[in-house]
Amino acid sequence: MENTPARQLPVRLPPYSSELLSSWIGRHAAFYAVPPLIMLRHCLSEAPSLRAADLHLSSDQEARLANIFGTEPAAVHRMTFANVAQPSRRLIATRPTQFCATCSPGGAEPAPVLRSQLLGWRITCPLCGEQLRDAGARKLPSPFQPYRAAAVRGEKLLDDEAERGIRTWTSPADIARLLLMRRIPRPIPHEHDLWRFRVLGAIIPDLDHVVAEQEEYLPTPAKPILPLHLRPALLAGIAIVERAGPEMLQMLRGHMMGDNRVRFTDAVEGLIAQVRRPKACSQMQLI
Numbered sequence: 001m002e003n004t005p006a007r008q009l010p011v012r013l014p015p016y017s018s019e020l021l022s023s024w025i026g027r028h029a030a031f032y033a034v035p036p037l038i039m040l041r042h043c044l045s046e047a048p049s050l051r052a053a054d055l056h057l058s059s060d061q062e063a064r065l066a067n068i069f070g071t072e073p074a075a076v077h078r079m080t081f082a083n084v085a086q087p088s089r090r091l092i093a094t095r096p097t098q099f100c101a102t103c104s105p106g107g108a109e110p111a112p113v114l115r116s117q118l119l120g121w122r123i124t125c126p127l128c129g130e131q132l133r134d135a136g137a138r139k140l141p142s143p144f145q146p147y148r149a150a151a152v153r154g155e156k157l158l159d160d161e162a163e164r165g166i167r168t169w170t171s172p173a174d175i176a177r178l179l180l181m182r183r184i185p186r187p188i189p190h191e192h193d194l195w196r197f198r199v200l201g202a203i204i205p206d207l208d209h210v211v212a213e214q215e216e217y218l219p220t221p222a223k224p225i226l227p228l229h230l231r232p233a234l235l236a237g238i239a240i241v242e243r244a245g246p247e248m249l250q251m252l253r254g255h256m257m258g259d260n261r262v263r264f265t266d267a268v269e270g271l272i273a274q275v276r277r278p279k280a281c282s283q284m285q286l287i
């Protein structure tokens, strides 16, 4: 395709409400019968990938895309994750893991992807408030229904931080990372069982046996996106720690040993130091 600035496409497909930018570009690619990356590079020749475009665009790139697709730069911006702060980005999945049965546009080919389908902190749809459903073959009910109220609170904490830059005394996304670190339960279990014990299990005691029973591999702190039916446990854990305050994080250190304990302690002290610096509290919300 040409190197000169691309002109407005002759046929433009309207975006679905809250559609992800890469999905919208992908649907145009299907319409014009070219691969999605070719479609993207027709618009932005320097763009490395669709994922990169979903995560970050310069204002010049937003303006060029808006021109080609006959819309406003602000509309393009809203279709991306450009507003999501860095600590929350590890909670953005690389492919759709969930969907809302009410808001999912059905019947279209290729299927449109809504922005919310990649948000690893959501258990409810941001458009209609319904429970999200697992996009995979597993349709397991959540064993963490009793924690539902706390989980919804945790979802809101993570959502406020990611989408609106609002934090309470600390970063809920950082709490998520800490809660997925390994812990050593007492009595110390058999060596080959150690992998499944996480700090989160010290707050949500049902977690250990659910993980053992379902033979689930929990994700690492680097990518803390839990399968949808287990996610309420992490969200509830975040809400409980957030409400209890920094002392709870200090207490949780007692569940760790060795290098892991040192890493956890360092991270917790970093968070607590931020709390003590008055300026870091400028966004504090009292709940």
Ligand SMILES: [Zn+2]
Pocket (backbone or CB within 6 Å): 100, 101, 102, 103, 104, 125, 126, 127, 128, 129, 130
């Ligand atoms: Zn919905």
